[in-house]
Amino acid sequence: MLLRIREPAEMVTFSFDGRHVTAARGDTLAAALLAAGVDTFRESVVGGEPRAPYCLMGVCFECLVTIDGIQNRQSCLIEVREGMVVNSQLGARLVTGCADR
Amino acid sequence: MSMRRITDAGTLAPHYDLVVVGAGPAGLSAATEAAAAGACVLVADENLEPGGQIYRAVTRNTQGRQDFLGKDYWKGRIITEAFCASSLDYAAAATVWSLDAAAAGEDHATLGLTLGGAARMISARAVILATGAMERPMPAIGWTLPGVMSAGAAQIALKSASGIPGGRIVLAGCGPLLYLLADQLLRAGANISALLDTADKNQRMAALRHLPNFLLSPYVAKGLSLLFSVRRQVRVIPGVTELAITGARRAEGVRFRSGKRQETIAADCVLLHQGIIPGINLASASGCIIEWNDTQRAFQPYTDSHGRTSLAGILSAGDGADIGGAEHAAVSGRIAALAALADIGLLPPSQIATRLEELEKQRQLYRRGRAFLDTLYRPARQFLAPPEPDTMVCRCEEVSAGTLRQVIALGVPGPNQLKTFLRCGMGPCQGRMCASTITEIMANERGVSPAEIGTYRLRAPVKPLRLAELGALPQTPAAVVAVTGRPPEHRSIEEEGKKQ
Ligand code: FES
Numbered sequence: 001m002l003l004r005i006r007e008p009a010e011m012v013t014f015s016f017d018g019r020h021v022t023a024a025r026g027d028t029l030a031a032a033l034l035a036a037g038v039d040t041f042r043e044s045v046v047g048g049e050p051r052a053p054y055c056l057m058g059v060c061f062e063c064l065v066t067i068d069g070i071q072n073r074q075s076c077l078i079e080v081r082e083g084m085v086v087n088s089q090l091g092a093r094l095v096t097g098c099a100d101r
Numbered sequence: 102m103s104m105r106r107i108t109d110a111g112t113l114a115p116h117y118d119l120v121v122v123g124a125g126p127a128g129l130s131a132a133t134e135a136a137a138a139g140a141c142v143l144v145a146d147e148n149l150e151p152g153g154q155i156y157r158a159v160t161r162n163t164q165g166r167q168d169f170l171g172k173d174y175w176k177g178r179i180i181t182e183a184f185c186a187s188s189l190d191y192a193a194a195a196t197v198w199s200l201d202a203a204a205a206g207e208d209h210a211t212l213g214l215t216l217g218g219a220a221r222m223i224s225a226r227a228v229i230l231a232t233g234a235m236e237r238p239m240p241a242i243g244w245t246l247p248g249v250m251s252a253g254a255a256q257i258a259l260k261s262a263s264g265i266p267g268g269r270i271v272l273a274g275c276g277p278l279l280y281l282l283a284d285q286l287l288r289a290g291a292n293i294s295a296l297l298d299t300a301d302k303n304q305r306m307a308a309l310r311h312l313p314n315f316l317l318s319p320y321v322a323k324g325l326s327l328l329f330s331v332r333r334q335v336r337v338i339p340g341v342t343e344l345a346i347t348g349a350r351r352a353e354g355v356r357f358r359s360g361k362r363q364e365t366i367a368a369d370c371v372l373l374h375q376g377i378i379p380g381i382n383l384a385s386a387s388g389c390i391i392e393w394n395d396t397q398r399a400f401q402p403y404t405d406s407h408g409r410t411s412l413a414g415i416l417s418a419g420d421g422a423d424i425g426g427a428e429h430a431a432v433s434g435r436i437a438a439l440a441a442l443a444d445i446g447l448l449p450p451s452q453i454a455t456r457l458e459e460l461e462k463q464r465q466l467y468r469r470g471r472a473f474l475d476t477l478y479r480p481a482r483q484f485l486a487p488p489e490p491d492t493m494v495c496r497c498e499e500v501s502a503g504t505l506r507q508v509i510a511l512g513v514p515g516p517n518q519l520k521t522f523l524r525c526g527m528g529p530c531q532g533r534m535c536a537s538t539i540t541e542i543m544a545n546e547r548g549v550s551p552a553e554i555g556t557y558r559l560r561a562p563v564k565p566l567r568l569a570e571l572g573a574l575p576q577t578p579a580a581v582v583a584v585t586g587r588p589p590e591h592r593s594i595e596e597e598g599k600k601q
Binding site for chain 2: 001002003004005024026027028031032044046047050051052053057058060062064077079
């Protein structure tokens with residue numbers, strides 16, 4: 001959970017697991033989700049344990065989410081954009097039955 | 102002329118004199134230096150803006166609004182402004198996933214890069230790896246719970262989103278950056294319940310012989326004032342051992358021992374840190390010789406005094422080569438750029454001799470005192486090789502310290518074989534979060550130096566790559582023939598069908 005101590009200059013909105021989220025333009029998606037109070041991003045692949053960003057700098061891969069149908073995206077390296085459709089990932093990446101290529 | 106921002110792979114030139122990977126102080130300084138000398142330069146960086154982690158978002162923040170960031174942060178402005186005024190190509194949000202040194206008889210290295218959802222292969226006469234550092238993983242019971250982050254992550258949130266962790270914060274670990282973060286968080290109004298210092302008291306004696314040199318370093322005054330300022334405002338508990346984060350679905354507290362006493366403190370957010378180590382994945386996958394630095398207790402690419410790795414045409418600068426801090430990184434970037442341009446014949450060696458000498462002197466100044474800090478803050482053994490069997494070491498494949506020790510006892514020769522047995526290091530992070538711990542545990546079990554154990558051998562792609570991105574690579578007619586058996590103009594019936 002992140003508290004913003006400065007008012008963002010410009011806002012964007014996107015969705016996470018179907019709910020509307022407001023973020024600051026220029027945020028990474030991971031920061032935007034944390035600031036929106038999302039504390040679990042996904043469930044781990046082997047044990048199904050809750051996980052959330054650990055490093056925020058592209059190293060740990062704990063921040064993986066599905067963005068616009070594409071799985072396993074590092075949300076800490078991707079800029080949040082208006083209208084993004086973001087979903088948490090439960091367990092392993094699906095190989096079939098998804099829009100991902 | 103000024104910097105050209107490239108956002109799609111199609112705009113990249115197929116060939117550059119110099120490709121710099123990373124846009125922190127080392128990469129930005131290297132690129133600025135090379136562009137000033139007239140080289141055709143590309144900077145490829147994973148982040149959205151120039152500055153690296155240390156100067157993260159410095160081009161977007163202002164001293165008036167982000168007044169909680171100390172004055173050293175704003176030095177990044179000078180570096181990023183010079184970079185933005187340079188004539189070069191800059192690809193932000195780019196992933197470099199492979200690097201091959203020049204093949205025999207060729208004079209260029211080849212990089213695989215993804216930008217805007219498409220991959221490209223690019224050639225460069227010289228490559229400078231300025232991939233920076235990562236935090237040394239600090240495995241402890243419960244460190245995979247949501248609410249636990251690295252201290253660096255909190256600093257990134259502060260710089261890039263003006264965000265502080267909500268609720269009660271506990272910092273745990275050791276090293277100057279932990280105190281720096283504590284100070285920044287306090288200025289930003291965060292609620293820090295305690296700082297649990299895990300520094301190993303036994304290191305004090307060992308560090309003593311480096312003290313005189315440290316006292317002459319530029320860091321002394323700043324370091325001391327930080328220490329005092331944090332101690333005045335926060336409960337600092339020294340000599341912490343047996344650290345565990347408690348909570349079912351998220352962090353709820355921290356349990357630890359200090360001397361004879363065991364204690365649990367409630368926490369909503371736990372920030373861990375025990376120093377930084379070079380990020381070596383790309384250097385290692387390209388085949389650069391990786392060596393053990395015992396003072397810094399980490400693996401790093403071998404480099405000569407000008408940053409040349411063991412592979413011709415590939416140099417390494419900044420914290421990715423050797424931990425030395427931001428100012429040291431910037432100077433080492435400049436040195437590497439001059440060396441690279443001299444090597445490819447763009448600058449006559451005679452012309453750069455004086456400049457190199459002057460830069461070398463600056464570098465020595467910034468190196469001063471490092472050995473003291475490295476020795477004093479070498480993490481205690483129990484935080485390098487966690488003794489608790491349940492501590493998760495490989496977070497991706499969920500392999501615990503206990504399981505690792507059992508398999509090591511079977512006589513597994515090294516980290517690469519452990520991978521085959523247990524899949525540790527084979528998840529999406531590709532061993533970044535477990536490599537150092539695996540080596541430490543193995544060294545500890547065998548009673549040898551980590552240098553003897555070695556670390557994972559890495560292969561490209563060093564970052565996961567989607568098939569669609571790879572599919573967007575331009576294909577040569579020869580490659581199409583090789584795969585499909587017919588020239589590109591002769592499509593198969595299926596391909597024609599798909600087209601419609
Ligand atoms: S939070 Fe670590 S890779 Fe994104």
